[in-house]
Amino acid sequence: MTRQTLIYLSIVFLATACSMVAPSPQVHLGELDLRTFPFESESAVVLQGDWKFFPGEFDVPSDATAPTYLPVPALWNQLPLRSGAADGKGYGTYVLDIKLPEETQIYSVYLPEVRTAFRLVAGNRSLVSGMPGHTKESTTPSAQGQSFTISAKDKLQIRIEVSNFHHKEGGLPNAPVFGLAEGVQNYILSQSTVDLALTGAIFMFGLYHFILFFYRNKQREAFYFGFFCLVFAIRIPFIGSKTIYAMFPNIPWDLVIYAEYASVFVLGILFLWFVDGLFPRFIDTKIILYSSAYVQFMLVYGLIIKPEIYTQFEVVFQVLGIVYAVFLGIRLYQMVAKGLPDAGIFFLGYLILFAGFVYDVFLAYSGGGDSTLSQIAVFLFFGVQSTIVTLRTARTFRKKLLLKEEFETINEQFILTNRFYAKFIPRDFLTHLGKESIEEVRLGDSSEREITVLFADIWEYWDIIYSIPLENRMLFTNSYLGRIGPCVRKNNGFIDKYIGSAIMALFDGGIQNSIKAAEDIQWELEKYNERRRTFGYLPLHAGIGIHSGDTMLGILGEEERLESTVISDTVNLSSRIQGLTKKYGARILVSLTSLMLHEDLDTIPYRILDFVRVKGKQETVMIAEVLIPDIDAISNKKIENREQFEAAIFDYERADFVSALEGFRAVFANNPEDLAAQIYIERCEYYQTAGVGEDWDGVSAWEK
Structure with a gap:
């Protein structure tokens, strides 16, 4: 169902409600002749006109002579001399004698809300709303309308005992409705249906604008107008026929009056914010902020004091509201004069809303009862707002059509550029930083996490570089690196x-991924060497160092030049471990603490190699050599001699150089290419001669 359909249906409800009340004959001097009234049409009559009034009296005898007459609907405040209540406070009894048709019929009387309390008596039946009393203490206020049915013929006397000590206004602001029971009940039902329809329709309209704001959060006017609709929808059950009592029969009277007054202030300021969102900066923000602060004060003020006090300032509030509305109207007219988009149609809608507001203020001041004109005006204004949204959407759509081709071209260029830049800052690095694309990267972005760092480099790189022409050096380097990258990814x-020829790779999935990548690099290098041998080139040997630990990934540099980097002791140690590979003749070296984290450690042949202190570090680290079966004869011999080698390592750590030397010599004799065994043989021979101190810890210090 569209918003326009909701508006039309609501207007139909209003028209239906109005048609259920026939043109009413006027009450004259407390009497009304309904003998010829067409009750059979199920129409109801509004009992308005001059009623008998007995100020300061309850329990008035049916044949008592009235000292005065008061118009209904009207407030005591407008008739202070006849009502005897100059300030609207007091009590009294309204009396009306009705002449009816001769046949007995079931009639119904419905009295909408009175400001504080009433008792309705007709024939032998009565009902109360609240509890009317002679004093403030004996009066229980209520704003709930009441109705009852009664069997009658020929004539009927209706008495309404009214008291008011809690509100500025006393009297009957609404005229009773009288007719056959079915007609009056239909009238009450129609009034409630209209209120519910208005509430639901306005609520849905507000929800629509909230959804609009959710998808287009730059449209602040959608949020404020949605909030405006929500408050207005909540306000409707608290005014008019007070349908709030149907949902919450025991709701406090103070809360009903507070909601009626407070909602007006909230609606006013929300409307101001809405206009500011629709036409930014056209209303001074300070005015809006000061008005918001005033509204907040009034809301708190209304909670602290009683309605008896703050209703005294109703006229002041109404005057301020009109001044506020006139000021806003002037500003809107200036928008129209300046030719702002949509200002003209918005100004037209505002005039309709302003007319409904002024009419309601007039009725409230004159005591002429409630009107649905303000609701109709609001709905018409909603139609205007819908038109503005439609126009803006249409303009946006046209702009999109005009920009579509250009956007697609730019987008294609953007995608190509983004893919190109992704080669400089890897997608995985952006993921670790929590970024979707390279455009989101900012200087200082960082993320701390546990990462495995792998360094790989060619031992013979610089010897080869200096032996080939300058123009071939870049080709050679890229040829090698082009084989390493896929192994990592x-x-x-x-x-x-x-x-240079070295790479630094990062792994976030555990040590096993980096070990497998290192093995793949070595196998890929063997394939590359086979090709190099066919051209008579020297074979390449790569050393790989691996270590895991906490790292800080981030963006360094300055605003005009950014670079992704990793800052961590883990990076430094991994690089130092890689630097030891050539000294030990090892393809892959891993810190033992990192290797122990491998999920399938039993499947990896490795040997403990040394307990070292690398350059720039005071801490020591135990390193292990990961061995690759069948990659070459040297590696197979190392795997074969692994247990004997590690036994000699443990003897070395205990300073048992005789036993250690024997073990290392046996390993070296079986595998003369094992540089680690040769290093230990030289160490053991030296320490056998030089001796060691009591602080011997077996740590090897590498300063290069």
């Missing part, structure tokens, strides 16, 4: 940096 890692 297929094992869930990414290359963070190229440092």
Whole structure:
């Protein structure tokens, strides 16, 4: 159902409600002749006119002579001399004698809300709303309308005992409705249906604007107008026929009056924010902020004091409201004069809303009862707002059509550029930073996490570089690196940096991924060497160092030059471990603490290699050599001699150099290419001669 349909249906409800009340004959001097009234049409009559009035009296005898007459609907405040209540406070009894048709019929009387309390008596039946009393203490206020049915013929006397000590206004602001029971009940039902229809329709309209704001959160006017609709929808059950009592029969009278007054202030300021969102900066923000502060004060003020006090300022509030509305109207007219988009149609809608507001203020001041004109005006204004939204959407759509082709071209260029830049800052690095694309990266972005760092470099790189022509050096380097990159990526890692022939790769999935990547690199290098041998080139040997630990990934540099990097002691140690590979003749070296984290450690052949202190570090680290079966004869011999080698390592750590030397010599004799065994042989021979101190810890210090 569209918003326009809701508006039309609501107007139909209003028209239906109005048609259920026939043109009413006027009450004259407390009497009304309904003998010829067409009750059979199920129409009801509004009992308005001059009623008998007995100020300061309850329990008036049926044949008592009235001292005065008061118009209904009207407030005592407008008739202070005849009502005897100059300030609207007091009590009294309204009396009306009705002449009816001769046949007995079931009639019904419905009296909408009175400001504080009433008792309705007709024939032998009565009902109360609240509890009317002679004093403030004996009066229980209520704003609930009441109705009852009665069997009558020929004539009927209706008495309404009214008291008011809690509100500025006393009297009957609404005229009773009288007719056959079915007609009056239909009238009451229609009034409630209209209120519910208005509430539901306005609520849905507000919900629509909230959804609009959710998808287009730059449209502040949608949020404020949605909030405006929500408050207005909540206000409707608290005014008019007070349908709030149907849902909450025991709701306090103070709360009903507070909601009626407070909602007006909230609606006013929300409307101001809505206009500011629709036409930014056209109303001074300070005015809006000061008005908001005033509204907040009035809301708190109304909670603290009683309605008896703050209703005294109703006229002041009404005057301020009119001044506020006139000021806003002037500003809107100035928008129209300046030719702002949609200002003209919005100003037209505002005039309709302003007319409904002024008419309601007039009725409230004159005591002429409630009117649905303000609701109709609001709905018409909603139609205007819908038109504005439609126009703006249409303009936006036209702009999109005009920009579509240009956008697609720019978007294609953007995608290509983004893919190109992704080669400089890997997608995985952005993921670790919590970024969707490179455009979101800012200087200082960082993320701390546990990462495995892999360094790989060619031992013979610089010897080869200096032996080939300058123009071939870049080709040679890229030829080698082009084989290394895929080995890293297929094992869930990414290359963070190229440092000459060296790479620094990062792995976030555990040590096993980095170990597998290192093995793949060595196998890929063997394939590359086979090709190099066919051209008579020297074979390449790569050393790989691996270590895991906490790292800080981030963006360094300055605003005009950014670079992704990793700052961590883990990076430094991994690089130092890689630097030891050539000294030990090892393909892959891993810190033992990191290797122990491998999920399938039993499947990896490795040997404990040394307990070292690398350059720039005071801490010591135990390193292990990961061995690759069948990659070459040297590696197979190392795997074969692993237990004997590690036994000699343990003897070495205990300073048992005789036993250690024997073990290392046996390993070296079986595998003369094992540089680690040769290093230990030289150490053992030296320490056998030089001796060691009591602080011997077996740590090898590498300063280069």
